[in-house]
Amino acid sequence: MHGSVIRVATIIACLSTGAAASAAPQDALIARAKALELNTPYVPPPGDPLEHHASGFAKIMCSAVFITGLDPDFAAENVGYFTSPRSERAKMGRPVIDRAGRAVHVTLPTGVTRTARHLGSQGCVTIPLGQDTVNFTPVQVTSRLPDPSTQPWPMGDVLPADPLPKELDQARVNQAVSAAFESPAEMTAAFVVAWRGRLIGERYGDGISASTPLESWSMGKSLTATLMGVLLNQGVYDLWQPAPIPEWQGPGDPRAKIRIADLLRMSSGLRIRAPQDPDYDRSGPYPDHLYLYTGSVNSFHYAATRPLQWPPNTVGRYRNTDPVLINYLIRLGVEKRGEAYLSFPQRALFDKIGIRTMVMETDPFGNFLTQGYELASARDWARLGILYLQDGVWNGERILPAGYAKFVSTPAPAWLADQRPVYGGLFWVNGDSTLPVPRDAYYMAGAGGQTTLIVPSHDLVVVRLGHYKGSAAGSTGFRRALALLMEGVPRRGSPR
Secondary structure, three states: OHHHHHHHHHHHHHOOOOOOOOOOOOHHHHHHHHHOOOOOOOOOOOOHHHHHHOOOOHHEEEEEEEEOOHHHHHHHHHHHOOOOOOHHHHHOOOOEEEEOOOEEEEEOOOOEEEEEEEHHHHEEEEOOOOOOOOOOOOOOOOOOOOOHHEEEEOOOEEEOOOOOOOOHHHHHHHHHHHHHHOHHOEEEEEEEEEEEEEHHHHHHHHOOOOOOOOOOOOOOOOOOHHHHHHHHHHHOOOOOOOOOHHHHHOOOOOHHHEEEEHHOOOOEEEEEOOOOOOOOOOOOOOHHHHHHHHHOHHHHHHHHOHHHHHHOOOOOOOOOOOHHHHHHHHHHHHHHOOOOOOOHHHHHHHHHHOOOEEEEOOHHHOOOOOOOEEEEHHHHHHHHHHHHHOOOOOOOEEOOOHHHHHHHOOHHHHOOOOOOOOEEEOOOOOOOOOOOOOOOOOOEEEEEEEEEEEEEOOOEEEEEEHHHHHHHHHHHHHHHHHHHHHHHHOOOOOOO
């Protein structure tokens, strides 16, 4: 795909559903990758693709109903097409919502039923076929923060009463917020604007509040990078060390050369199939990229057992193996020092920056699937963006290493080799001016138009969350909103 219009539509509206756009011709990308490709086999994921789609549909419906609180009919029509496209949903029975058992069942014409259960703090998890429960003991994760109505923003939800600074054009900001909701087709659920850490614009769709956890999809990759940043800051790992994945420690294993930085940059070179691959064939086997959501297997082990397709740090590809393996390292690092893995994000990150609504979902083995299975409110995503705007410091405490924000927002070398300055360290970067904001901007992005945008030159964080069906229209409204914000928010250090 070529041209800025197409790049915006694909990267923002359907980042995790179609081929991520490239500034270089597709045939050149393919040819370069072929020249570097290693002679290793590809083994497709096991199982029936429709059963995997049913797994995804059951999970999507479970999260929508039991976490977000959406009406089941609305959810079935409008949310989460990524792991269960509408065309595939038409081949399945109507989801059965078991409110007493907090579960959703989806049955196929073959009689096979896929079930997702709501497990409290671990969100919704799809049960493996032939089982009626998961392979770990769910735990209740409790925030130690006080009621948000008792704390000022951003630690809480109490907003200041004093007027906004005069250098801010509030009228333009208001117009930007309205633009994000201009058409019902956009299906925008939440839009939040923070400037210099202060909320200056905010609006929600019908039935959504400031505390509603919404589907966020691949914004969770950036959350995964943040949790790794916490461990890097604590000295558990070094960014440039070889990733100590247990499955790679055999004699002569070439994967042992993959660094933590390579995984963060989606440049590991591991062999899987993903819908974003430039040579992806939709008629081929079910893609591993999706199987890491829907397979109901130990996702960490599956990702770790994929062979190399290219030498590390030579070819950049948007593939779920890499964030999954960062999560694997997080678990290994936390448990090695005797701490509880499932509560680590809350105590080490969320409680420190005021996040109360984040739900990080797992596979049936209790491994976080935050390559895209997580839900949170727009305000909580804004808090995460503000942390990066402050270079990883919050209330005087350094949470992320100094310079980590620079690392994640710098184009990855293996992607630059393909003339695509669009990916950093589990963050997208505005290196090709995909968005109508300065090139220093970088962002968390997920399927369906979910975006948390960080614009350092303007001290700005913008969050847009929407229902999946409205992603195409929503991307147009989002661009209009950003253009208006650029007119209303002054550049850092420049008087109006």
